[in-house]
Amino acid sequence: MKQSDLFxxxxxxxxxxxxxxxxxxxxxxxxxxxxxxxxxxNEQDWLDGEVSPLPARTREFG
Incomplete structure (x- = not known):
């Protein structure tokens, strides 16, 4: 399991x-x-190269 999934x-x-x-x-x-x-x-996904380094300014848990 990926670290980001655990997070x-x-x-x-x-x-x-x-x-x-x-x-x-x-x-x-x-x-x-x-x-x-x-x-x-999200940071771990970025570190793992799975997402763009540009911020995605979304709020998942308002």
Missing amino acids: RENAENCLQLAERAEGRPAFRRYRRMARAWTALA
Whole structure:
């Protein structure tokens, strides 16, 4: 499995935790963590030469 796929799995786990979070602060924290894992996955894809070095300015987890 690619490293970026593992990072995306971590992001998905964070989103699942956010759904079950008790309270808005915990929800927001897990969502930020999901965005961070996704950013790491995208960066790893770039490092692996799978995507262009130009930024793709998309928000996957609003």
